[in-house]
Amino acid sequence: MTPSLTLGFIGLGAMGGAVARRLAAGPWRVLVHDLAEAAVARAVAQGAVAAGDAGAAIAGADIAFTCLPTPELAEAFWQDHAARLREGAIAVDLSTVDPATSRRIATLVAAGGRARFAACTLGKTPAMAERGEIPVFFGADDPSLLETLRPVLAQMASTVFDMGSPEGATMFKLISNLVGMTNLVVLAEGLQLARATGIADDTFTAALKTTGGWSVQADIRLGWMAAADFAPRFAVDLATKDVRLSVDTAARRGVPTPVAAAALSVFSLARAAGLGAQDAAAVAVPLGPRPA
Template structure:
């Protein structure tokens, strides 16, 4: 089976690598020549367009920044649709707007292509380790066909429902992660300024009812003032904006999400959009002139 992979950036590269390491032949494409050269060095073959990938492959994966890029790759000039044929499967691993996934799916379906939306969660570390969560929307039979391939990428693979439902699950997950990060930043700032040892406070919260995945960013990132990007504020802003747009469409008030996106706007306005998502803590730190820092545990 010939596989294609479009978009081999920080998360796409390790996902593609896992497919190669599992013994699959992969034809890859990326707008970045450097990214494409990197995956070729890891064993992939290179293509010069999404159309070329679609012409040669049975199943195509993509990992792209957002809705605009997904539409271009799938439906644009030299896109997948220009080499569409019945039986071709397109699995988009990107974080997308549910409505965009549905629109792209419908357009491809007219040419016989079956699409799954399959966004992933777990970041670069999860992609490197092959431990991502994969949330899949679309045809159940096609999901069963692709599931063994997705299991090379992720440790937890879920079929959520119809096309677009994987995107819904991913946006909700990310919105909760961002809100939890902002809330954890306030709590850690308050506790450490009151004199509690940062590591002890972290251990107590993680052993108690305030525990969350977001707290892990403190000993790993914030305690050392390390905001080098894993998952950037700019990407987080894009995802949260998509969730808030979904709230508008469904008339669901998202009060905490609205507060959190304004914190992100503040960081972006200060030129920190390329910093790690954990830098949400700096909004609180700057407001109270206090840093949540601690020496590394011995």
């Protein structure tokens, strides 16, 4: 994969924007598009080129990335634009979607035999993505795509896991978020119970670190939760969507997920309380004491 390649990138939200800026620091021409002009400007400041519209970003791209917030938006984009991919292009969807949606996108991209498709879901945080310190979970029907894309993936990520298929890549991301967000709800319950017992937040945090109750979510979000710092990094709306997709997919496959379903109800409470745009740590709010 040579430096003369052109990458197209659609969707510059928190995670997508971080990945696009990371790619723009590499040896490729990166065309970007997003409805938010400020997000485009940030990517351009890191070396990307603003495309006139979404179609222009991918029409001439050797590799076309999408990172969109919902399955519906990801599928609709490829319904509208798959035919604009050039001969031999590779479409890479980074979005967190369900396996059925990923399969439909793969079919759209492959129609006519012009292009190939890979799902490549992402782990950890936008800040880590900015530094190329995230894992990626790859899946494609054509196993040779992994080696073809490896130089670009190496710029994006510290670790690449081959999940064997688009469904495998998307399902693993849902599983990861099911476990992580369910853990976050339990962490919020623990914090509220500690407070109700009179345990200071800093003591609770320090003591929890010495036990099996500690987790990656505690490492990332317990401090924000304790300080009521809910500035959006990964929003309640997105966490709710991911857990909903996880529980729904599990139900369709006959796998019971009662604990995750309970966590989903707590995220739904946070959304109902108007916290959807705030960080997932805000799931603690509806679990806390009601105002007098």
